[in-house]
Amino acid sequence: MNRGETVDLSQKKLFLLDLDGTIYLEESLLPGAAEFLSWARETGCAVRYLTNNSSRGVEAGLEKMRRLGIPARREEFLTAVEATAYYLHTRRKPSDVYYAVGTDSFCRQLREAGFDLRQTPDRDVTAVLCAFDTELSYQKVENACRLLARGADFLATNPDLACPTLFGFIPDCGSICQLLVNACGRRPVYIGKPDPTMIQMAWRQTGYGPAETLMVGDRLYTDIACGVNAGTDTVLVLTGEATAADAAVSDTPPSLICRDMAQLLERLKEARK
Structure with a gap:
């Protein structure tokens, strides 16, 4: 239409x-x-x-625009990471502890925003947070499954199934989440x-x-x-x-x-x- x-x-x-x-x-x-x-x-x-795209920060976005010859300012970028931080600040408890399936850049941005992130499936983790993870490992998937099986909440930055490239597409956050849905029978709350x-x-x-x-x-x-x-x-x-x-x-x-x-x-x- x-x-x-x-x-x-x-x-x-x-x-x-x-x-x-x-x-x-x-x-x-x-x-x-x-x-x-x-x-x-x-x-x-x-x-x-x-x-x-939650795999990189705003600074990386600015640098890419400069490489492409496009002038851009930091305040012009609104990313899934910023939306996620806003959601966590306004909708979750300050005491929440997160396990992130995401890039080092994603995790660093959330820690800088004041959130408690763990690198292992500790028992005090209250929520799994899945993002577009270009550094994905099977260990991260298994850790997330352990936490979801224990009852941790399931959050995700965005539902995109595929990220476009010059040769076609690669799996995005939505496809990574589908791995966990298939394994655990749990569906995430999408934020972006x-x-x-x-x-x-x-x-x-x-x-x-x-x-x-x-x-x-x-x-x-x-x-x-x-x-x-x-x-x-x-x-x-x-x-x-x-x-x-x-x-x-x-x-x-x-x-x-x-x-x-x-x-x-x-x-x-x-x-x-």
């Missing part, structure tokens, strides 16, 4: 952008991404990068997109609201669903996971479908004439 004719693109001033599969693939910018970001800054619009927390954080930062916002991404069940859950317009770009055929049967169809960021930029410029 494409509802593009109902979207007033002339009113959009805050662009919430997914990264992997939307702005870039690995070390390559996708068509129109650089031009779109330049136009957004030249016209005084605000940009926030909303990513479910499609939960609207990151969008709400962007609104608090910028002062904009739903009518002025456009959520742009390549996944229906995370990026687009996040915008739908927040009550704002969405754009599906066909440079990553989802296809137009997928969108036609989705429970959370996008407001607009564009081939890539270049086509979205064309439509935005046309709407502002």
Whole structure:
């Protein structure tokens, strides 16, 4: 379902952008991404990068944007790690102890945010926290299974099944979680997109609201669903996971479908004439 004719693109001033599969693939910018970001800054619009990738921190994201020739500021990044920290601070007890299935960078960021993380399946662990772990080992999986069998809570940063690469896809957090679901019969509470927390954080930062916002991404069940859950317009770009055929049967169809960021930029410029 494409509802593009109902979207007033002339009113959009805050662009919430997914990264992997939307702005870039690995070390390559996708068509129109650089031009779109330049136009957004030249016209005084605000940009926030909303990513479910929890394998690296904001500093790594900034460095990658610099390598790709894209100017970016730290405050423009809203990640699944930040959403997770917000969730743990506001929804969990300060005394909770976590076992993380995640990268060293992920664990370091959570410790710096004040959370108690263990590297072994200690009996005082109250929750397993699963992320996109590019350093995954079978020992981590077994430790998580031990804890879930004891009754520890099951949390996860994001439900993405696959992360796009130049050659195809690799397993993301959702697929790692499915290993644990299959083994333990327990399903996690997902914290990142499609939960609207990151969008709400962007609104608090910028002062904009739903009518002025456009959520742009390549996944229906995370990026687009996040915008739908927040009550704002969405754009599906066909440079990553989802296809137009997928969108036609989705429970959370996008407001607009564009081939890539270049086509979205064309439509935005046309709407502002």
